[in-house]
Amino acid sequence: xxxxxxxxxxxxLKEDCTQEYIRDVKAKFDSKWLCGLCSEAxxxxxNRAKRPFAMEEAVKAHMSFCGKIKSNPxxxxxxxxxxxxxxxxxxxxxxxxxxxxxxxxxxxxxDSSTFPLHP
Numbered sequence: 001x002x003x004x005x006x007x008x009x010x011x012x013l014k015e016d017c018t019q020e021y022i023r024d025v026k027a028k029f030d031s032k033w034l035c036g037l038c039s040e041a042x043x044x045x046x047n048r049a050k051r052p053f054a055m056e057e058a059v060k061a062h063m064s065f066c067g068k069i070k071s072n073p074x075x076x077x078x079x080x081x082x083x084x085x086x087x088x089x090x091x092x093x094x095x096x097x098x099x100x101x102x103x104x105x106x107x108x109x110x111d112s113s114t115f116p117l118h119p
Contacts, residue, residue, distance in 0.1 A: 008035035010066040030059045045062060
């Protein structure tokens, strides 16, 4: 099973997926790869339209919407935070593999010391 990094053609989110999954998604969305969130938004648009909305129209409408959102400074800040948290999560998971089973215990102690469970 070969994994490939693919970028959502609406929002730009990158995900690692199997080639089979990528083909399946593209087959559903006018030969475009959409992340899970964008694909749900497009399906919702098709289902709730007052008149029957073709998949191609829904994909184009959502791509247009995402293009407008990307230019919003607040969205860029949120995207930066998302990337930072993702990197932090990756760093933590790679360091936890060094300590095998201890990472969960350390994480729980840190969490409970930062946010006490009892008032």
